[in-house]
Amino acid sequence: MAIKEFKLPDVGEGVAEGELVTWLVEPGDRVEEDQPVAEVETDKALVEVPSRYDGVVEELFAEEGEIVPVGNVIISFRVDEDDEAPESAADTDDGPAEPSEAEVDDTDVADDTDAADDADAVAPGGRTFAPPSVRRLARELGVDLAAVDGSGPGGRVGESDVRAYADEETDSADDEADDAPTPKPIDIGSEDRGSAVTKRGGGDDSDAAAGGASAGATATEPAGRDRTLAAPATRKLAREFGVEVDDVPTDRTREGEPFVDEAAVRAYAEADASSAPPTDVTGAAEATDAAEAACTAGATAADPEGTVIDRIPYRGVRRTIGKRMEQSKFTAPHVTHHDTAEVDALVDARAELKPKAEAAGVKLTYMPFVMKAVVAGLKAYPQLNSELREEDEEILIKGEYNLGIAVATDAGLMVPVVRDVDTKGLFELADEVNDLAARAREREITPAEMKGGTFTLTNFGAIGGEYATPIINYPETAILGLGAIEERPVVRSHADVDGGFLDEADGSTVVPAPTLPLSLSIDHRVVDGAEAAAFANTVQDHLENPLLLLTE
Template sequence: MVREFKLPDVGEGVAEGELLEWHVEPGDTVSEDQVVADVETDKAVVDVPSPVNGTVRELLAEPGDVVPVGEVIITFDVEGEAPEESEGGAAAETGTETDAAGEAGAAPDDAGETAESSVNGKGGRVFAAPSARRLARELGVDITGVDGSGPGGRVTESDVRAAAEGGDSAGSEAGESDDGKQLKSAVSRIDDGDSGGNKSSVGDGLQSAVSRVDDGEGGEPGGAAPESGAAASVEAAGRERTLAAPATRQVAEDLGVDIDDVPTDEVRDGQAFVDEAAVREYAEVQQRAQAADAEALADAADAGEAGATAESAEAGASGADDAATGAVEAAKGDRREPYSGMRRTIGQAMERSKFTAPHVTHHEKVDATALVETREKLKERADERGVKLTYVPFVMKAVVAALDEHPVLNTQLDEDNEEIVFKSDRNVGVAAATEAGLMVPVVESVDEKGLLQLASEVNELVSKARERSIAREEMQGGTFTITNFGAIGGEYATPIINYPETAILGLGAIEERPVAEDGEVVARDVLPLSLSVDHRVVDGADAARFVETLKEYLEDPTLLLLE
């Protein structure tokens, strides 16, 4: 029988993952727990194991695709395993009703594909990669009505494009109304830059179609909008409850979208499920429709020149689309790469922190001469024990000592309950630059560990982060963060807080600088510090006092022996 395998929930709160690499191909024999793919979720790369002993039948996602948790990514042929309901294979296993097994002439070997294709139409699944599904949404094509030319009837991107160009969408096959087809056709021509021959009819058709979608058939307010294509995205779903990841809800809020209005055919635990792509698509189509409607009405007032109608509508729709999506024109020689996976996760976290917590940064210089000398004395002893001793463990110990005296910097703001939470733990995150972006491994209970143990743990965690083998839980639970940009070069910066923490310390490069001492200029090792704080919780005076205490410990590291 055919066994479908869905992308599992590989971490708490993860709603999707980017497929990085397949380790198998169709026809390969696999054993249970054999790694078949690498998937990146949030800030970690995880192995996806096979759930069965069998043969790979089909790969349903491509490297680079962002796949929602719960979506089928691979199918297996499993011998000696009885079907759960019928020879419908994958459809029976997922609970999809099918009568494929009863169709005359349906061969047993084709049962899996027949089951999938038999439920196409309304709410059924089709074989299609996520990239093909995204393209279908962008072009306003109902993918359930597209005939697939790939293996086993799989719908490819070329199939979707052909359907869009030839009007072969499920909307027309399923009896889509003339209003929906007019709107879809008009929007499609405007998006594609079609300026030939029929400009006036494009504008008129768009104005008429948008008007009927907004006002209902026959001019009655609240009338039903078409059920597919671009028009379906314009109509609000109006559900009472919707499942979505917290990040998706934040995106909806930022875009001014009611998440219960976002159309979706995906269901989780009996409830409608919406992902970020659907939210953004809905917002863009709403904005595009509004802009096109306004443009069409404006064109109608200047109907004397038929050729100007479509040209104006094209410019208006294009401008509105660029404004809504933040589109960037690429010149010849420019290179594009996907803003996805870990890079997108980092970007979203930075955006949330910067626009949630009002940042204030306090800069200071530390005479690190004694610190440099102390490290030099201990470095040889650390080497003998197989530990690389950097300045970071010293700073970590100094930070937790200063936090004991200034606990307001070891806090989190509970906005829901309107309370400041003073954390009892001293868990320090250490930002690490990797090829995939910035990661923040967390060293727990720094106040309970010695320098060599801290050095060993930091080195191990940073190494795991750069090898992309670090576990998700090893980057959680931090209460304060240190970022050492001086290791690359630089003096001062304005670090972004690792939200929901309220402070982050940036370390500049330790360099020998001229310093005035007892009326003379002498050379001293100087360490620049940059402390960013959440000004809702931490006042500037609190930040300054914390840095002054930190300076005492860094300028005289022997004080750390008392801690």
């Protein structure tokens, strides 16, 4: 057998990194070639990463939630020599890989399941097997995984094993603390806390001994460290005492790092409090007044995160949306043109076609009608179907009509593209839009299906909006926002309607009618205001007179 490492491949065009969202396997699982082993979220989509080997999962090198650069090793497999897949560019930087140092002799490895289970517990070199989440928990609790007895198959270490071991260590540390001599104050005279820290951690022998005694142990690790391992409960206690964990002396280590427990924090805090210089009454009163004033004003300087109820990682699709919105808003000078279309005839046309669409298995919304109307506007005013190439100092007028449809998903806004809208009928467009939107919400859309757009539509009216100032999907030069189709007051000629509020002066009447609010944002470097208004008028004409759509 041999150990084969697998690197994160380029799961999308030009993707440099991805967030490992979910592991679909764990060490000891047998996998087949092309079987998905992980879900990775890039700045464009959520994709599954398939195995290149038939074999057994040896080790996972990344944790769920970790950002992994393309080309980094994420998983390794135990592979039979006869089953090895040929090396490819995804697995090596400079051609065929050298034989792995991790290759092992399979002469003593049985082919039955029991032998495979026994091999799951420890990797070559005696390293303990545990999922990434368990390794992360061990680091947080300051537990050495090599010392933990696993209760899983083949001795695999689980979270319960790590927590049980940490509890035993804590109980043992508490017993030691109970038997330790009572901490004595350190006489540091008028020196400030900074000096006390220096003496505790790195002064002469007598000072170091005094500092160690105050903490209940001789500190061999200097105070003011860059990194200290401690359990979450210990860190919470340190915050309550106003103590920096990195300043607490300790001679204990975990995985080669200094380790501090609650007993050491308490001893350090008590010694520090007893050595603090007395405060005069006036100063105490002023400090009390200042503290009360801060509380009255709602200050949270002592606990700046006291009101935080959740932490959401800013990465993946959300980070990409943010970067693109920032790029668009601060690159293209936005101007938004608002207008309203009176869509009585459009509502009637959709109602008449809806049964035929249902018979064809298609859900007919208003979006296909709007898409056709937009194409009519783009043909009349092609400047809105363009891209500004600043480096080349030219404006590219596009000859195809590929419309992006913004879709709200749990991960943020995604914009799948419907291509060649000018060549497709209403039912065909409706079916394609519904399919793309459904797959976008399920995170099954591919990066290729979100590229190549020339103009974008966003339907905020679906959740009750009316007008907005949509941000252009850069490098496009325009985006059209659609409000909710609702009955609103409109002015009509009295001869055209029955009822309503008659204006005797001009014979007009105010009546309720279905209207569609439009919000058109343009890149003012490319599109002038008059051109934007003319485009909006063309779109309105085709929405108010749906028979015109038959010409598109």
